[in-house]
Amino acid sequence: MMTAMSTETDHVCDLGRCEACVIRHKGICNALNADELQVFRQIACRRVYAPGDVIVSGDSSEVFFAAVVTGVVKLTKLLSDGRQQIVGLLFPPDCVGRPFGKAGPHIVEAATDVELCCFPYGGFQRMLTDCSGLSQRLLGLTLDQLEEARDWMVLLGRKTALERVASLLLMLATRSAVPGGSPDAGPQPASFELHLRRAEIADFLGLTYETVCRQISALGKDGVIRLDGKRHFQVLDRRALAEIADVCP
Amino acid sequence: MMTAMSTETDHVCDLGRCEACVIRHKGICNALNADELQVFRQIACRRVYAPGDVIVSGDSSEVFFAAVVTGVVKLTKLLSDGRQQIVGLLFPPDCVGRPFGKAGPHIVEAATDVELCCFPYGGFQRMLTDCSGLSQRLLGLTLDQLEEARDWMVLLGRKTALERVASLLLMLATRSAVPGGSPDAGPQPASFELHLRRAEIADFLGLTYETVCRQISALGKDGVIRLDGKRHFQVLDRRALAEIADVCP
DNA sequence: CGATCTGTTGACGGCAGTCAAGTCAAGTGG
Protein backbone atom coordinates (compact mmCIF):
# COMPACT_ATOMS: atom_id res chain seq x y z
CA MET A 1 0.00 0.00 0.00
CA MET A 2 2.57 2.53 1.09
CA THR A 3 4.64 3.59 -1.86
CA ALA A 4 8.07 3.63 -0.29
CA MET A 5 9.64 6.73 -1.72
CA SER A 6 12.08 7.13 1.08
CA THR A 7 15.13 4.95 0.94
CA GLU A 8 15.75 5.79 4.54
CA THR A 9 14.38 4.36 7.77
CA ASP A 10 11.02 2.88 7.09
CA HIS A 11 9.85 2.29 10.65
CA VAL A 12 7.99 5.29 11.93
CA CYS A 13 10.28 7.04 14.35
CA ASP A 14 9.24 9.49 17.04
CA LEU A 15 8.50 12.29 14.68
CA GLY A 16 7.94 10.39 11.50
CA ARG A 17 7.72 12.44 8.39
CA CYS A 18 4.94 14.97 8.31
CA GLU A 19 4.44 14.24 4.64
CA ALA A 20 3.34 10.72 5.50
CA CYS A 21 1.23 11.73 8.48
CA VAL A 22 -2.41 10.71 8.44
CA ILE A 23 -3.48 14.25 9.25
CA ARG A 24 -1.04 15.96 6.90
CA HIS A 25 -3.89 17.16 4.73
CA LYS A 26 -6.40 17.72 7.49
CA GLY A 27 -6.82 20.11 10.37
CA ILE A 28 -4.26 22.75 11.03
CA CYS A 29 -1.49 20.94 9.15
CA ASN A 30 -3.32 21.45 5.88
CA ALA A 31 -2.81 25.19 6.20
CA LEU A 32 0.95 24.80 5.95
CA ASN A 33 3.18 24.67 2.90
CA ALA A 34 6.24 22.45 2.72
CA ASP A 35 8.60 25.02 4.21
CA GLU A 36 6.34 25.85 7.11
CA LEU A 37 5.82 22.16 7.70
CA GLN A 38 9.56 21.87 8.11
CA VAL A 39 9.49 24.35 10.98
CA PHE A 40 6.48 22.66 12.47
CA ARG A 41 8.18 19.32 12.39
CA GLN A 42 11.20 20.64 14.21
CA ILE A 43 9.28 21.95 17.18
CA ALA A 44 6.67 19.18 17.29
CA CYS A 45 6.87 16.04 19.34
CA ARG A 46 4.80 12.87 19.24
CA ARG A 47 3.34 11.37 22.39
CA VAL A 48 1.21 8.29 22.90
CA TYR A 49 -1.33 7.59 25.62
CA ALA A 50 -3.23 4.52 26.75
CA PRO A 51 -6.99 4.54 27.40
CA GLY A 52 -7.69 6.33 30.65
CA ASP A 53 -4.41 8.24 30.70
CA VAL A 54 -4.83 11.81 31.84
CA ILE A 55 -3.28 14.19 29.34
CA VAL A 56 -3.95 17.47 31.12
CA SER A 57 -5.79 17.98 34.37
CA GLY A 58 -6.42 20.67 36.94
CA ASP A 59 -7.09 24.20 35.89
CA SER A 60 -4.65 23.91 33.02
CA SER A 61 -2.36 26.57 34.32
CA GLU A 62 0.06 24.41 32.44
CA VAL A 63 -0.45 25.55 28.88
CA PHE A 64 -0.60 22.85 26.29
CA PHE A 65 -1.33 22.55 22.61
CA ALA A 66 -1.49 19.45 20.44
CA ALA A 67 -3.24 17.87 17.48
CA VAL A 68 -4.96 14.50 17.76
CA VAL A 69 -3.32 12.16 15.24
CA THR A 70 -5.11 8.93 16.10
CA GLY A 71 -7.64 7.88 18.74
CA VAL A 72 -10.28 9.74 20.69
CA VAL A 73 -9.71 12.32 23.42
CA LYS A 74 -12.25 13.03 26.13
CA LEU A 75 -12.86 16.48 27.61
CA THR A 76 -14.52 16.45 31.03
CA LYS A 77 -15.74 19.08 33.44
CA LEU A 78 -16.57 18.53 37.10
CA LEU A 79 -18.90 19.92 39.73
CA SER A 80 -17.66 20.14 43.28
CA ASP A 81 -19.71 17.16 44.49
CA GLY A 82 -18.37 14.79 41.86
CA ARG A 83 -21.00 15.07 39.17
CA GLN A 84 -19.27 15.22 35.83
CA GLN A 85 -20.07 16.07 32.26
CA ILE A 86 -18.12 15.24 29.13
CA VAL A 87 -18.07 18.46 27.14
CA GLY A 88 -16.28 17.23 24.07
CA LEU A 89 -14.93 14.23 22.22
CA LEU A 90 -11.97 15.06 20.03
CA PHE A 91 -11.25 12.98 16.93
CA PRO A 92 -8.40 13.44 14.46
CA PRO A 93 -7.55 16.07 13.33
CA ASP A 94 -9.02 18.12 16.19
CA CYS A 95 -6.79 20.11 18.51
CA VAL A 96 -6.36 19.99 22.27
CA GLY A 97 -5.64 23.05 24.37
CA ARG A 98 -5.96 26.68 23.47
CA PRO A 99 -3.63 29.44 22.39
CA PHE A 100 -3.96 32.86 24.02
CA GLY A 101 -3.92 32.31 27.71
CA LYS A 102 -5.97 30.30 30.06
CA ALA A 103 -8.93 28.01 29.77
CA GLY A 104 -11.22 26.87 32.53
CA PRO A 105 -10.65 23.75 34.59
CA HIS A 106 -10.88 20.71 32.35
CA ILE A 107 -9.77 17.14 32.50
CA VAL A 108 -8.30 16.00 29.20
CA GLU A 109 -8.14 12.24 29.01
CA ALA A 110 -7.43 9.55 26.43
CA ALA A 111 -10.60 7.58 25.66
CA THR A 112 -8.77 5.10 23.43
CA ASP A 113 -5.16 4.59 22.47
CA VAL A 114 -4.17 8.08 21.47
CA GLU A 115 -1.33 9.61 19.52
CA LEU A 116 -0.79 13.35 19.86
CA CYS A 117 1.42 15.75 17.98
CA CYS A 118 2.43 18.19 20.69
CA PHE A 119 3.76 21.70 20.30
CA PRO A 120 5.66 23.79 22.80
CA TYR A 121 3.43 26.66 23.69
CA GLY A 122 5.64 29.55 22.69
CA GLY A 123 6.66 27.90 19.45
CA PHE A 124 3.12 27.36 18.37
CA GLN A 125 2.20 30.89 19.27
CA ARG A 126 4.99 32.11 17.00
CA MET A 127 3.87 29.89 14.15
CA LEU A 128 0.39 31.29 14.56
CA THR A 129 1.73 34.75 13.80
CA ASP A 130 4.16 33.70 11.08
CA CYS A 131 2.01 31.34 9.03
CA SER A 132 -0.75 33.41 7.56
CA GLY A 133 -3.22 30.62 6.98
CA LEU A 134 -2.74 28.86 10.29
CA SER A 135 -4.94 30.98 12.51
CA GLN A 136 -7.68 31.00 9.89
CA ARG A 137 -7.56 27.25 9.72
CA LEU A 138 -7.63 26.92 13.49
CA LEU A 139 -10.51 29.38 13.54
CA GLY A 140 -12.42 27.14 11.18
CA LEU A 141 -11.84 24.10 13.38
CA THR A 142 -12.85 26.02 16.48
CA LEU A 143 -16.05 27.23 14.84
CA ASP A 144 -16.88 23.63 13.98
CA GLN A 145 -16.37 22.63 17.59
CA LEU A 146 -18.53 25.52 18.74
CA GLU A 147 -21.26 24.37 16.41
CA GLU A 148 -21.01 20.84 17.77
CA ALA A 149 -21.11 22.09 21.34
CA ARG A 150 -24.28 24.01 20.58
CA ASP A 151 -25.96 21.01 19.04
CA TRP A 152 -25.03 19.14 22.18
CA MET A 153 -26.59 21.88 24.28
CA VAL A 154 -29.90 21.19 22.55
CA LEU A 155 -29.52 17.52 23.34
CA LEU A 156 -28.70 18.16 27.00
CA GLY A 157 -31.34 20.80 27.50
CA ARG A 158 -34.29 19.44 25.59
CA LYS A 159 -34.04 15.82 24.50
CA THR A 160 -35.40 12.77 26.31
CA ALA A 161 -33.19 9.87 27.37
CA LEU A 162 -34.11 7.81 24.33
CA GLU A 163 -33.50 10.70 21.96
CA ARG A 164 -30.11 11.33 23.53
CA VAL A 165 -28.92 7.77 23.12
CA ALA A 166 -30.22 7.68 19.56
CA SER A 167 -28.45 10.95 18.79
CA LEU A 168 -25.14 9.65 20.08
CA LEU A 169 -25.37 6.40 18.14
CA LEU A 170 -26.34 8.27 15.00
CA MET A 171 -23.42 10.67 15.39
CA LEU A 172 -20.96 7.84 15.83
CA ALA A 173 -22.43 5.87 12.95
CA THR A 174 -22.07 8.93 10.74
CA ARG A 175 -18.58 9.70 11.91
CA SER A 176 -17.34 6.17 11.50
CA ALA A 177 -18.80 5.87 8.01
CA VAL A 178 -16.17 5.57 5.32
CA PRO A 179 -15.56 9.15 4.16
CA GLY A 180 -15.17 8.08 0.54
CA GLY A 181 -18.26 5.91 0.74
CA SER A 182 -21.35 6.48 -1.34
CA PRO A 183 -23.22 9.51 -0.02
CA ASP A 184 -26.20 7.82 1.63
CA ALA A 185 -26.83 5.63 -1.37
CA GLY A 186 -26.90 2.05 -0.08
CA PRO A 187 -28.43 0.94 3.19
CA GLN A 188 -24.99 1.46 4.72
CA PRO A 189 -24.78 -1.24 7.41
CA ALA A 190 -23.07 1.25 9.73
CA SER A 191 -21.37 -0.76 12.38
CA PHE A 192 -18.85 0.57 14.84
CA GLU A 193 -17.04 0.11 18.11
CA LEU A 194 -17.95 2.44 20.94
CA HIS A 195 -14.94 2.51 23.18
CA LEU A 196 -16.63 4.33 26.02
CA ARG A 197 -18.01 2.57 29.06
CA ARG A 198 -21.71 2.96 29.84
CA ALA A 199 -20.80 5.38 32.60
CA GLU A 200 -18.85 7.52 30.15
CA ILE A 201 -21.72 7.52 27.68
CA ALA A 202 -23.91 8.66 30.56
CA ASP A 203 -21.51 11.48 31.39
CA PHE A 204 -21.62 12.53 27.77
CA LEU A 205 -25.41 12.44 27.55
CA GLY A 206 -26.19 13.92 30.95
CA LEU A 207 -27.84 10.70 32.18
CA THR A 208 -27.08 7.87 34.61
CA TYR A 209 -25.54 4.70 33.27
CA GLU A 210 -28.60 2.68 34.24
CA THR A 211 -30.76 4.88 32.06
CA VAL A 212 -28.30 4.53 29.20
CA CYS A 213 -28.53 0.75 29.54
CA ARG A 214 -32.29 0.78 29.45
CA GLN A 215 -32.50 2.98 26.38
CA ILE A 216 -29.92 0.91 24.52
CA SER A 217 -31.95 -2.16 25.38
CA ALA A 218 -35.10 -0.42 24.18
CA LEU A 219 -33.53 0.45 20.84
CA GLY A 220 -32.41 -3.16 20.57
CA LYS A 221 -35.90 -4.52 21.29
CA ASP A 222 -37.38 -2.22 18.65
CA GLY A 223 -34.95 -3.60 16.07
CA VAL A 224 -33.32 -0.25 15.41
CA ILE A 225 -29.87 -1.38 16.49
CA ARG A 226 -28.11 -4.61 17.41
CA LEU A 227 -25.34 -5.24 19.91
CA ASP A 228 -22.58 -7.72 19.19
CA GLY A 229 -20.96 -8.03 22.56
CA LYS A 230 -21.12 -5.01 24.80
CA ARG A 231 -19.48 -2.31 22.76
CA HIS A 232 -19.94 -3.18 19.12
CA PHE A 233 -23.02 -1.52 17.70
CA GLN A 234 -24.81 -2.14 14.45
CA VAL A 235 -27.37 0.28 13.09
CA LEU A 236 -30.16 -1.75 11.48
CA ASP A 237 -32.62 1.03 10.71
CA ARG A 238 -30.82 4.29 10.20
CA ARG A 239 -33.91 6.19 9.23
CA ALA A 240 -35.75 5.18 12.40
CA LEU A 241 -32.71 6.11 14.46
CA ALA A 242 -32.56 9.56 12.87
CA GLU A 243 -36.24 10.05 13.44
CA ILE A 244 -35.95 9.15 17.12
CA ALA A 245 -32.88 11.36 17.47
CA ASP A 246 -34.77 14.27 15.94
CA VAL A 247 -31.85 15.48 13.93
CA CYS A 248 -32.66 18.14 11.41
CA PRO A 249 -30.33 17.37 8.52
CA MET B 1 -20.07 63.68 29.62
CA MET B 2 -19.12 63.27 25.99
CA THR B 3 -16.14 65.44 25.22
CA ALA B 4 -17.17 66.87 21.88
CA MET B 5 -13.97 66.77 19.91
CA SER B 6 -15.64 66.71 16.54
CA THR B 7 -16.86 70.04 15.29
CA GLU B 8 -18.99 68.22 12.78
CA THR B 9 -22.39 66.59 13.10
CA ASP B 10 -22.88 65.51 16.65
CA HIS B 11 -25.84 63.20 16.19
CA VAL B 12 -24.61 59.71 15.51
CA CYS B 13 -25.11 59.03 11.84
CA ASP B 14 -25.44 55.62 10.24
CA LEU B 15 -21.81 54.70 10.40
CA GLY B 16 -20.58 57.03 13.07
CA ARG B 17 -16.87 57.21 13.50
CA CYS B 18 -15.15 53.99 14.38
CA GLU B 19 -12.77 55.88 16.62
CA ALA B 20 -15.68 56.86 18.85
CA CYS B 21 -17.35 53.46 18.77
CA VAL B 22 -17.96 51.77 22.11
CA ILE B 23 -16.35 48.58 20.86
CA ARG B 24 -13.42 50.28 19.12
CA HIS B 25 -10.99 48.80 21.62
CA LYS B 26 -12.76 45.51 22.14
CA GLY B 27 -13.49 42.42 20.12
CA ILE B 28 -12.29 42.15 16.58
CA CYS B 29 -11.97 45.91 16.10
CA ASN B 30 -9.15 46.04 18.60
CA ALA B 31 -7.00 43.97 16.24
CA LEU B 32 -7.05 46.71 13.65
CA ASN B 33 -4.79 49.72 13.23
CA ALA B 34 -6.03 53.08 12.03
CA ASP B 35 -5.54 52.30 8.35
CA GLU B 36 -7.25 48.96 8.51
CA LEU B 37 -10.06 50.54 10.46
CA GLN B 38 -10.56 52.90 7.56
CA VAL B 39 -11.18 49.97 5.22
CA PHE B 40 -13.43 48.33 7.78
CA ARG B 41 -15.49 51.44 8.11
CA GLN B 42 -16.03 51.70 4.41
CA ILE B 43 -17.50 48.23 4.03
CA ALA B 44 -19.36 48.16 7.34
CA CYS B 45 -22.93 49.17 7.87
CA ARG B 46 -24.89 49.79 11.05
CA ARG B 47 -28.25 48.23 11.62
CA VAL B 48 -30.62 48.46 14.56
CA TYR B 49 -33.18 45.94 15.76
CA ALA B 50 -36.01 46.02 18.26
CA PRO B 51 -36.52 43.30 20.88
CA GLY B 52 -37.89 40.19 19.20
CA ASP B 53 -36.69 41.11 15.73
CA VAL B 54 -35.30 38.17 13.84
CA ILE B 55 -31.83 38.95 12.52
CA VAL B 56 -31.13 35.70 10.70
CA SER B 57 -33.34 32.64 10.52
CA GLY B 58 -33.63 29.38 8.66
CA ASP B 59 -30.57 27.37 7.86
CA SER B 60 -28.51 30.50 7.31
CA SER B 61 -27.87 29.76 3.69
CA GLU B 62 -27.76 33.50 3.69
CA VAL B 63 -24.29 34.18 4.98
CA PHE B 64 -24.00 36.97 7.48
CA PHE B 65 -21.35 38.46 9.69
CA ALA B 66 -21.63 41.27 12.21
CA ALA B 67 -20.36 42.56 15.53
CA VAL B 68 -22.72 43.33 18.40
CA VAL B 69 -22.27 47.01 19.31
CA THR B 70 -25.01 47.38 21.92
CA GLY B 71 -27.72 45.11 23.31
CA VAL B 72 -28.05 41.37 23.62
CA VAL B 73 -28.49 38.86 20.80
CA LYS B 74 -30.16 35.49 21.30
CA LEU B 75 -29.11 32.33 19.49
CA THR B 76 -31.79 29.62 19.39
CA LYS B 77 -31.99 26.11 18.05
CA LEU B 78 -35.16 24.13 17.47
CA LEU B 79 -36.34 20.54 17.51
CA SER B 80 -38.95 19.48 15.00
CA ASP B 81 -41.76 19.35 17.53
CA GLY B 82 -41.24 22.90 18.73
CA ARG B 83 -38.99 22.37 21.72
CA GLN B 84 -36.31 25.00 21.68
CA GLN B 85 -33.02 25.73 23.36
CA ILE B 86 -31.11 28.99 23.53
CA VAL B 87 -27.52 28.05 22.73
CA GLY B 88 -25.93 31.43 23.19
CA LEU B 89 -26.40 34.97 24.38
CA LEU B 90 -24.16 37.43 22.60
CA PHE B 91 -23.09 40.63 24.33
CA PRO B 92 -20.88 43.39 22.92
CA PRO B 93 -18.32 42.91 21.44
CA ASP B 94 -19.23 39.37 20.39
CA CYS B 95 -19.74 38.45 16.77
CA VAL B 96 -22.72 36.96 14.95
CA GLY B 97 -22.38 34.57 12.05
CA ARG B 98 -19.38 32.65 10.91
CA PRO B 99 -16.76 33.01 8.21
CA PHE B 100 -15.87 29.93 6.13
CA GLY B 101 -19.08 28.52 4.85
CA LYS B 102 -22.19 27.27 6.45
CA ALA B 103 -23.41 26.90 9.98
CA GLY B 104 -26.27 24.76 11.16
CA PRO B 105 -29.84 25.98 11.38
CA HIS B 106 -30.07 28.76 13.95
CA ILE B 107 -32.43 31.53 14.78
CA VAL B 108 -30.61 34.74 15.56
CA GLU B 109 -32.84 37.18 17.35
CA ALA B 110 -32.57 40.49 19.18
CA ALA B 111 -33.27 40.04 22.89
CA THR B 112 -33.11 43.77 23.61
CA ASP B 113 -32.69 46.83 21.47
CA VAL B 114 -29.67 45.87 19.41
CA GLU B 115 -27.18 47.70 17.27
CA LEU B 116 -25.06 45.65 14.90
CA CYS B 117 -22.06 46.54 12.79
CA CYS B 118 -22.62 44.40 9.69
CA PHE B 119 -20.07 43.34 7.12
CA PRO B 120 -20.65 42.09 3.61
CA TYR B 121 -19.54 38.52 3.59
CA GLY B 122 -16.89 38.69 0.87
CA GLY B 123 -15.43 41.90 2.18
CA PHE B 124 -14.98 40.50 5.64
CA GLN B 125 -13.43 37.35 4.26
CA ARG B 126 -10.88 39.51 2.44
CA MET B 127 -10.12 41.53 5.55
CA LEU B 128 -9.55 38.27 7.38
CA THR B 129 -6.76 37.43 4.98
CA ASP B 130 -5.32 40.94 4.71
CA CYS B 131 -5.25 41.98 8.36
CA SER B 132 -2.80 39.71 10.07
CA GLY B 133 -4.15 40.10 13.57
CA LEU B 134 -7.81 39.83 12.72
CA SER B 135 -8.19 36.08 12.48
CA GLN B 136 -6.16 35.60 15.65
CA ARG B 137 -8.41 38.00 17.46
CA LEU B 138 -11.52 36.32 16.14
CA LEU B 139 -10.02 32.98 17.14
CA GLY B 140 -9.63 34.26 20.67
CA LEU B 141 -13.25 35.36 20.82
CA THR B 142 -14.43 32.07 19.39
CA LEU B 143 -12.41 30.10 21.92
CA ASP B 144 -14.05 32.14 24.68
CA GLN B 145 -17.47 31.30 23.30
CA LEU B 146 -16.54 27.64 23.08
CA GLU B 147 -15.49 27.72 26.70
CA GLU B 148 -18.79 29.34 27.67
CA ALA B 149 -20.74 26.79 25.67
CA ARG B 150 -18.96 23.98 27.49
CA ASP B 151 -19.70 25.48 30.89
CA TRP B 152 -23.30 25.66 29.81
CA MET B 153 -23.20 21.99 28.82
CA VAL B 154 -22.32 21.15 32.42
CA LEU B 155 -25.27 23.21 33.58
CA LEU B 156 -27.68 21.56 31.15
CA GLY B 157 -26.38 18.07 31.69
CA ARG B 158 -25.81 17.93 35.40
CA LYS B 159 -27.28 20.79 37.41
CA THR B 160 -30.62 20.85 39.21
CA ALA B 161 -33.26 23.47 38.47
CA LEU B 162 -32.26 25.60 41.46
CA GLU B 163 -28.58 25.42 40.54
CA ARG B 164 -29.37 26.43 36.97
CA VAL B 165 -31.31 29.51 37.95
CA ALA B 166 -28.64 30.48 40.46
CA SER B 167 -25.95 30.03 37.81
CA LEU B 168 -27.76 32.28 35.36
CA LEU B 169 -28.33 35.03 37.91
CA LEU B 170 -24.73 34.83 39.02
CA MET B 171 -23.49 35.06 35.46
CA LEU B 172 -25.63 38.09 34.74
CA ALA B 173 -24.68 39.76 38.01
CA THR B 174 -21.03 39.24 37.16
CA ARG B 175 -21.42 40.42 33.60
CA SER B 176 -23.37 43.51 34.52
CA ALA B 177 -20.90 44.49 37.24
CA VAL B 178 -19.04 47.69 36.49
CA PRO B 179 -15.86 46.57 34.73
CA GLY B 180 -13.79 49.21 36.48
CA GLY B 181 -15.33 48.38 39.84
CA SER B 182 -13.41 47.08 42.79
CA PRO B 183 -12.47 43.44 42.21
CA ASP B 184 -14.83 41.74 44.65
CA ALA B 185 -13.91 44.10 47.44
CA GLY B 186 -17.17 45.52 48.76
CA PRO B 187 -20.44 43.65 49.11
CA GLN B 188 -21.25 44.78 45.56
CA PRO B 189 -25.02 45.23 45.58
CA ALA B 190 -25.18 43.69 42.10
CA SER B 191 -28.51 44.67 40.67
CA PHE B 192 -29.52 44.29 37.06
CA GLU B 193 -32.32 44.10 34.55
CA LEU B 194 -32.99 40.73 32.99
CA HIS B 195 -34.63 41.51 29.68
CA LEU B 196 -35.65 37.94 28.94
CA ARG B 197 -39.12 36.63 29.61
CA ARG B 198 -39.52 33.67 31.97
CA ALA B 199 -40.10 31.45 28.96
CA GLU B 200 -36.82 32.62 27.43
CA ILE B 201 -34.96 32.01 30.66
CA ALA B 202 -36.45 28.53 30.61
CA ASP B 203 -35.27 27.97 27.05
CA PHE B 204 -31.81 29.04 28.10
CA LEU B 205 -31.73 26.79 31.16
CA GLY B 206 -33.41 23.75 29.67
CA LEU B 207 -36.42 24.01 31.98
CA THR B 208 -40.08 25.00 31.77
CA TYR B 209 -41.09 28.53 32.67
CA GLU B 210 -43.16 27.31 35.62
CA THR B 211 -40.09 25.69 37.11
CA VAL B 212 -38.07 28.86 36.55
CA CYS B 213 -40.74 30.81 38.44
CA ARG B 214 -40.68 28.43 41.35
CA GLN B 215 -36.91 28.49 41.70
CA ILE B 216 -36.78 32.28 41.49
CA SER B 217 -39.41 32.40 44.21
CA ALA B 218 -37.39 29.93 46.28
CA LEU B 219 -34.26 32.07 46.00
CA GLY B 220 -36.35 35.06 47.02
CA LYS B 221 -37.80 33.29 50.07
CA ASP B 222 -34.31 32.29 51.17
CA GLY B 223 -33.19 35.90 51.02
CA VAL B 224 -30.53 35.27 48.40
CA ILE B 225 -32.08 37.62 45.85
CA ARG B 226 -34.85 40.20 45.68
CA LEU B 227 -37.16 41.13 42.84
CA ASP B 228 -38.18 44.70 42.20
CA GLY B 229 -40.97 44.28 39.72
CA LYS B 230 -40.76 41.29 37.43
CA ARG B 231 -37.45 41.72 35.73
CA HIS B 232 -35.22 43.71 38.00
CA PHE B 233 -33.08 41.45 40.16
CA GLN B 234 -30.98 42.30 43.15
CA VAL B 235 -28.40 39.89 44.51
CA LEU B 236 -28.46 40.12 48.30
CA ASP B 237 -26.10 37.26 49.13
CA ARG B 238 -23.63 36.71 46.37
CA ARG B 239 -21.68 34.09 48.24
CA ALA B 240 -24.75 31.96 48.85
CA LEU B 241 -25.73 32.34 45.21
CA ALA B 242 -22.31 31.16 44.07
CA GLU B 243 -22.45 28.24 46.45
CA ILE B 244 -25.84 27.16 45.14
CA ALA B 245 -24.69 27.62 41.57
CA ASP B 246 -21.66 25.43 42.23
CA VAL B 247 -19.33 27.55 40.20
CA CYS B 248 -15.68 26.70 40.56
CA PRO B 249 -13.94 30.05 40.22
C1' DC C 1 -11.96 -19.83 43.80
C1' DG C 2 -13.06 -15.11 45.29
C1' DA C 3 -12.43 -10.29 43.94
C1' DT C 4 -13.36 -6.73 40.96
C1' DC C 5 -15.20 -4.42 37.12
C1' DT C 6 -18.75 -3.74 33.70
C1' DG C 7 -23.20 -4.23 32.26
C1' DT C 8 -28.31 -5.47 32.83
C1' DT C 9 -32.71 -5.39 34.91
C1' DG C 10 -36.23 -4.44 38.57
C1' DA C 11 -38.61 -1.64 42.27
C1' DC C 12 -39.40 2.63 44.10
C1' DG C 13 -39.28 7.64 44.86
C1' DG C 14 -38.36 12.49 43.81
C1' DC C 15 -37.63 16.27 40.82
C1' DA C 16 -39.30 18.62 37.35
C1' DG C 17 -42.91 18.60 33.56
C1' DT C 18 -47.89 19.02 32.64
C1' DC C 19 -52.27 20.84 33.34
C1' DA C 20 -54.89 24.24 35.35
C1' DA C 21 -56.45 28.21 37.97
C1' DG C 22 -55.60 32.72 39.44
C1' DT C 23 -53.06 37.47 39.91
C1' DC C 24 -51.47 41.60 38.00
C1' DA C 25 -50.57 45.19 34.64
C1' DA C 26 -51.35 47.27 30.27
C1' DG C 27 -54.09 48.05 26.47
C1' DT C 28 -58.74 48.57 23.84
C1' DG C 29 -63.05 50.04 22.92
C1' DG C 30 -67.61 51.19 24.36
Place this chain on the structure above:
DNA sequence: CCACTTGACTTGACTGCCGTCAACAGATCG
Protein backbone atom coordinates in the same frame (compact mmCIF):
# COMPACT_ATOMS: atom_id res chain seq x y z
C1' DC D 1 -64.82 55.30 33.63
C1' DC D 2 -65.70 50.49 33.32
C1' DA D 3 -65.95 45.92 31.06
C1' DC D 4 -63.19 43.08 28.53
C1' DT D 5 -59.05 41.14 26.49
C1' DT D 6 -54.39 39.93 26.34
C1' DG D 7 -49.91 38.68 27.87
C1' DA D 8 -46.56 37.84 31.49
C1' DC D 9 -46.09 35.83 35.67
C1' DT D 10 -47.21 32.96 39.88
C1' DT D 11 -48.84 29.11 42.41
C1' DG D 12 -51.05 24.53 43.23
C1' DA D 13 -52.16 19.60 42.23
C1' DC D 14 -50.96 15.66 39.87
C1' DT D 15 -48.12 12.70 36.77
C1' DG D 16 -44.25 10.61 34.68
C1' DC D 17 -39.55 10.27 33.42
C1' DC D 18 -35.45 9.40 35.08
C1' DG D 19 -32.41 8.95 39.22
C1' DT D 20 -31.48 6.00 43.22
C1' DC D 21 -30.90 1.74 45.38
C1' DA D 22 -30.34 -2.98 44.87
C1' DA D 23 -29.70 -7.63 43.11
C1' DC D 24 -27.65 -10.27 39.68
C1' DA D 25 -25.01 -11.94 35.39
C1' DG D 26 -20.63 -12.29 32.77
C1' DA D 27 -15.91 -11.34 32.08
C1' DT D 28 -11.27 -10.83 33.50
C1' DC D 29 -7.63 -11.58 36.68
C1' DG D 30 -4.74 -12.92 40.48
